[in-house]
Amino acid sequence: MQKEIYLIICGLGNVGRAFLQLLAERGSMLTETTGLSFRVAAAVDMGGAAVAGEKGTLDLPGLLAHLDKGQAVETFQDGGIPGLSGLQALETTPANVLVETTPTNLVDGEPGNSHIRGALTAGMDVVSANKGPLVLYYRELHDLAAQNGSRLHLSAATAAALPTLDVARTCLAGATIRSAEGILNGTTNYILTRMGAEGLSFAAALAAAQELGIAETDPSYDVDGYDTANKTIIIANRIFGTGFGPADIRIEGIAGVTPEDIAAATGRGEVIKLLGRAEKTEAGITLEVVPRSLPASHPLAAVNGSEKAISYLTDTMDRVTVSGGKSSPVGAAAALLKDLINAFR
Amino acid sequence: MQKEIYLIICGLGNVGRAFLQLLAERGSMLTETTGLSFRVAAAVDMGGAAVAGEKGTLDLPGLLAHLDKGQAVETFQDGGIPGLSGLQALETTPANVLVETTPTNLVDGEPGNSHIRGALTAGMDVVSANKGPLVLYYRELHDLAAQNGSRLHLSAATAAALPTLDVARTCLAGATIRSAEGILNGTTNYILTRMGAEGLSFAAALAAAQELGIAETDPSYDVDGYDTANKTIIIANRIFGTGFGPADIRIEGIAGVTPEDIAAATGRGEVIKLLGRAEKTEAGITLEVVPRSLPASHPLAAVNGSEKAISYLTDTMDRVTVSGGKSSPVGAAAALLKDLINAFR
Numbered sequence: 001m002q003k004e005i006y007l008i009i010c011g012l013g014n015v016g017r018a019f020l021q022l023l024a025e026r027g028s029m030l031t032e033t034t035g036l037s038f039r040v041a042a043a044v045d046m047g048g049a050a051v052a053g054e055k056g057t058l059d060l061p062g063l064l065a066h067l068d069k070g071q072a073v074e075t076f077q078d079g080g081i082p083g084l085s086g087l088q089a090l091e092t093t094p095a096n097v098l099v100e101t102t103p104t105n106l107v108d109g110e111p112g113n114s115h116i117r118g119a120l121t122a123g124m125d126v127v128s129a130n131k132g133p134l135v136l137y138y139r140e141l142h143d144l145a146a147q148n149g150s151r152l153h154l155s156a157a158t159a160a161a162l163p164t165l166d167v168a169r170t171c172l173a174g175a176t177i178r179s180a181e182g183i184l185n186g187t188t189n190y191i192l193t194r195m196g197a198e199g200l201s202f203a204a205a206l207a208a209a210q211e212l213g214i215a216e217t218d219p220s221y222d223v224d225g226y227d228t229a230n231k232t233i234i235i236a237n238r239i240f241g242t243g244f245g246p247a248d249i250r251i252e253g254i255a256g257v258t259p260e261d262i263a264a265a266t267g268r269g270e271v272i273k274l275l276g277r278a279e280k281t282e283a284g285i286t287l288e289v290v291p292r293s294l295p296a297s298h299p300l301a302a303v304n305g306s307e308k309a310i311s312y313l314t315d316t317m318d319r320v321t322v323s324g325g326k327s328s329p330v331g332a333a334a335a336l337l338k339d340l341i342n343a344f345r
Numbered sequence: 346m347q348k349e350i351y352l353i354i355c356g357l358g359n360v361g362r363a364f365l366q367l368l369a370e371r372g373s374m375l376t377e378t379t380g381l382s383f384r385v386a387a388a389v390d391m392g393g394a395a396v397a398g399e400k401g402t403l404d405l406p407g408l409l410a411h412l413d414k415g416q417a418v419e420t421f422q423d424g425g426i427p428g429l430s431g432l433q434a435l436e437t438t439p440a441n442v443l444v445e446t447t448p449t450n451l452v453d454g455e456p457g458n459s460h461i462r463g464a465l466t467a468g469m470d471v472v473s474a475n476k477g478p479l480v481l482y483y484r485e486l487h488d489l490a491a492q493n494g495s496r497l498h499l500s501a502a503t504a505a506a507l508p509t510l511d512v513a514r515t516c517l518a519g520a521t522i523r524s525a526e527g528i529l530n531g532t533t534n535y536i537l538t539r540m541g542a543e544g545l546s547f548a549a550a551l552a553a554a555q556e557l558g559i560a561e562t563d564p565s566y567d568v569d570g571y572d573t574a575n576k577t578i579i580i581a582n583r584i585f586g587t588g589f590g591p592a593d594i595r596i597e598g599i600a601g602v603t604p605e606d607i608a609a610a611t612g613r614g615e616v617i618k619l620l621g622r623a624e625k626t627e628a629g630i631t632l633e634v635v636p637r638s639l640p641a642s643h644p645l646a647a648v649n650g651s652e653k654a655i656s657y658l659t660d661t662m663d664r665v666t667v668s669g670g671k672s673s674p675v676g677a678a679a680a681l682l683k684d685l686i687n688a689f690r
Contacts, residue, residue, distance in 0.1 A: 022519075022661065030519060161662040163516030170515045171508030171667075173686040174367075174375065175679055299668055302647035311669075316367065316679035317506040318671035322516075323644055324656075326663035334520055334661035341518040 004037045005344055006056065008093055008124075010086040010115045011101035012045040012073055015129050015156070017064070018333035019099060024060040034345050041095040048074025049084040051093055086111055090118045097343075099336060100128040101156075106230070106246075109133035120144045120152070127339045129156035129332050135230045139243025153339035158234050159184050160332040161325030162308045166342070168239045175314040177239050179279040184231040186306030186327045187215045187222040188254050188274045192291075193304045196262050196271060202255055214306055224253035225274065225289040232276030232287055235310075240278065240285055249287040257291050265293045271301050349382045350689055351401065353438055353469075355431040355460045356446035357390040357418055360474050360501070362409070363678035364444060369405040375682075379690050386440040393419025394429040396438055431456055435463045442688075444681055445473040446501075451575070451591075454478035465489045465497070472684045474501035474677050480575045484588025498684035503579050504529050505677040506670030509655045511687070513584045520659035522584050524624040529576040531651030531672045532560045532567040533599050533619045537636075538649045541607050541616060547600055559651055569598035570619065570634040577621030580655075581632055585625060594632040602636050610638045616646050 009016055023038055031037045039057035043050050050073050052058045059078050066076050074082040090098065098119035102112045113133035119126050121144065128134065133141060134157055145152050158164045159182070168177060183189050187209060194205040206223065209215035221227055229251045233244050254274050265272050270293045278287050294301045299321040303309040309323035325331060354361055368383055376382045384402035388395050395418050397403045404423050411421050419427040435443065443464035447457045458478035464471050466489065473479065478486060479502055490497050503509045504527070513522060528534050532554060539550040551568065554560035566572055574596045578589050599619050610617050615638045623632050639646045644666040648654040654668035670676055 026519070034518075161665070163512065163665065166516040167508065167512070167667070170687055171511040171683070173379075173690070174371070174682040297649070299647075302644075304642070316671065316675055316682075318669060318676065320506070320508065320667065320669040322512070322665065322667040324663060324665040326661065330661055331663065337519040337661075338516070342515055345518070 001035055002031060002037050003035055003344060004039060005097060005340065006039050006041040006095040007097050007099050008042045008044065008089055008095045009040060009099040009101065010044045010112070011103070011130070012043060012067060013101065013103065014329035015332045016101040017067060018329040019101065019336050020060055020064055022330070022333050022337055024064060030341070034341055036341060036344050038340065042089045042093045043073050044084070044086045044089045045073045047072050048080065048082040049089045050074065050076040050079040051081060051084070051089060052079055086115045087118050090115065090122065095124060097125045097127060097340065100126060100130045102130055104130050104132040106132050106135060109136045113137060116141060117144060120148055120150045123148050123150050125151045125153065125343055127153040127156065127336050129160070129336060131157045131230050131234065134234045135246060138234065138237045138245070142243070151343060153343055154234055154238060155339045156332045156335040158231050159308050159310070159325065160327065160335040162310065163322055163325065164235055164310045165238055167310070167320065167322050168312060172312060172314055172317060172320060175316045177280070177312055177314050179277065179313045180235055180239060180310060181275045181277040181300065182232070182235070182310035183273055183300055183303050183308050184276045184310070185222055185228045185274065186308055187219065188228070189303065189308070190214050190306040191223065192254060192257065192272055192274065195257070195259065196266065199259055199263070201259055202257055223255055225251040228274060228276040229289045232278055232289060236278035236285065236287055240280060242285060244287060249289065251289045252291065254291050268293070269296050270294055271296070273300055273303070275300070346380060347376060347382050348380055348689060349384060350442060350685065351384050351386040351440040352442050352444050353387045353389065353434055353440045354385060354444040354446065355389045355457070356448070356475070357388060357412060358446065358448065359674035360677045361446040362412060363674040364446065364681050365405055365409055367675070367678050367682055369409060375686070379686055381686060381689050383685065387434045387438045388418050389429070389431045389434045390418045392417050393425065393427040394434045395419070395421040395424040396426060396429070396434060398424055431460045432463050435460065435467065440469060442470045442472060442685065445471060445475045447475055449475050449477040451477050451480060454481045458482060461486060462489060465493055465495045468493050468495050470496045470498065470688055472498040472501065472681050474505070474681060476502045476575050476579065479579045480591060483579065483582045483590070487588070496688065498688055499579060499583060500684045501677045501680040503576050504653050504655070504670065505672065505680040507653045507655065508667055508670065509580055510583055512655070512665065512667050513657060517657060517659055517662060517665060520661045522625070522657055522659050524622065524658045525580055525584060525655060526620045526622040526645065527577070527580070527655035528618055528645055528648050528653050529621045529655070530567055530573045530619065531653055532564065533573070534648065534653065535559050535651040536568065537599060537602065537617055537619065540602065540604065541611065544604055544608070546604055547602055568600055570596040573619060573621040574634045577623055577632055577634060581623035581630065585623065585630055587630060589632060594634065596634045597636065599636050613638070614641050615639055616641070618645055620645070
């Protein structure tokens with residue numbers, strides 16, 4: 001038996017296009033293995049949208065070829081509508097799910113915030129790769145979903161192909177999570193790994209990472225710990241059912257880590273890692289992002305380069321650690337697809 | 346809204362009792378967080394059973410206290426029936442799920458095999474910590490479940506609190522798994538770790554492990570690779586949809602690993618690990634258990650002591666590795682409970 005799921009995707013940058021590409025490539029295989037048939041009812045970008053006609057689904061290979069030529073979605077011959085916004089598309093196109101992949105905006109969360117609110121209010125599920133609204137307004141969005149019988153799926157916003165939230169919810173079901181600590185940012189882990197392996201200064205390792213395209217020209221979002229903090233906030237809210245925001249986490253980046261700190265750690269048989277940590281004790285739940293010196297036996301100590309990982313400490317299952325997962329638009333797209341499959345299978 | 350799930354548990358050894366203990370301790374917490382209320386309709390051991398009366402659920406604290414005194418389940422005042430077998434309990438007691446925790450028997454799978462077949466035929470789900478029937482008859486049991494609309498849940502039989510199958514099914518949903526390789530046996534990993542760290546011979550490291558209770562008096566099931574092979578068979582069948590049995594896997598244990606082998610690996614910057622591997626190529630699917638020399642950068646290289654781990658290689662998500670999970674009756678019981686929650690939530 002086949003179940004049809006209609007999607008509206010907002011945001012056709014690298015992640016959005018990689019997601020459409022994945023659907024185009026393996027849609028029929030997925031229908032065979034999961035019984036789910038995903039149809040793209042509308043695709044929206046900054047200048048407008050393409051909306052499916054009576055078939056209910058856009059011609060994906062055609063749309064991808066159009067976008068690959070550098071053309072805008074609203075000029076697509078098969079349903080392109082210049083100026084149609086995400087909210088308008090959500091209001092006028094019947095669909096089950098919003099796939100939200102507009103850029104992360106940490107000032108007011110827009111336009112993703114309005115898209116997500118519109119979809120949840122309409123009883124639609126949301127799968128989001130966009131962290132902004134989730135970091136700023138998690139509690140409100142969670143409550144809005146609960147009120148409307150809709151669901152928020154966040155894998156792609158919490159380290160993407162590294163399955164942070166799936167492990168907590170599915171693999172640890174029935175156990176009580178005491179803490180989560182993760183290496184959640186590949187850029188900072190790459191810089192610390194180079195500093196450790198080659199005795200480089202922070203500045204030299206950062207420059208090397210920038211040369212390789214691993215660090216941005218303005219690296220502060222990564223190296224000052226904000227990216228790690230944002231993922232930590234979303235993960236903590238999900239696993240502990242809280243409503244933390246950016247004001248509730250202590251953040252220290254890696255710019256202050258010196259070659260002397262690293263040498264001292266090495267001398268103790270330890271390594272320095274930037275950890276996002278959420279811990280639940282009797283005193284409450286605390287969140288922090290801090291460079292920590294870990295013994296070599298710690299399961300996060302051997303996570304090197306731009307690799308990411310998260311380690312959960314539980315009561316009945318002890319410690320469970322997961323590492324890896326592709327860091328790329330394809331990895332994020334695969335995380336969106338995974339959430340869709342798990343939500344409707 | 347509360348959903349009541351009635352269980353019949355067959356096997357009251359360490360894992361079975363730990364499972365009942367978990368239910369007794371956190372049953373009401375689970376009802377609160379998941380909406381599921383697990384009731385034990387019958388508990389069966391070698392000499393008989395206890396079957397719930399009109400309340401539909403056994404008095405768990407009372408039963409546990411009775412068993413803790415070394416008493417047999419069939420002498421329990423509240424429903425004890427000497428001589429009632431697992432099959433008879435399954436036939437006469439209405440329930441949704443069989444929790445199968447009788448000892449693993451790799452000759453004919455009994456008595457677990459009959460219990461599982463009886464339950465599946467009756468349309469009941471099965472959660473099993475017992476590997477025997479799954480290794481010997483996976484394909485038949487799978488087909489029997491499909492014919493009867495019932496389901497087999499196998500986490501507790503595939504490295505227990507290490508979430509091998511959950512990661513494959515949930516975290517990697519939509520990705521194509523190319524290979525799975527795991528350190529699936531804590532005893533052999535402990536022995537290899539001691540050999541590597543201290544230059545011990547296999548015999549000396551084995552003796553040390555036996556002294557600590559980490560290796561059995563007859564260690565062959567572990568050190569000759571059979572335990573790893575059995576877990577590999579079940580995992581491969583589940584992730585690739587195959588019907589492999591003990592005849593389909595090449596098995597080499599660790600008794601032939603010498604201090605010279607380990608020193609040579611160390612000289613190359615590598616470590617030797619006993620890996621269970623299932624790989625899918627265009628030529629087909631191959632299964633093996635072999636001691637392998639891994640580069641230090643391999644995600645399984647730093648998994649030491651009696652720790653276990655599994656690493657999946659996929660197309661869209663790249664490599665995802667999970668490690669840890671308590672190796673104990675409590676860990677196995679927690680895995681049974683996890684499967685129950687995920688099956689009915």
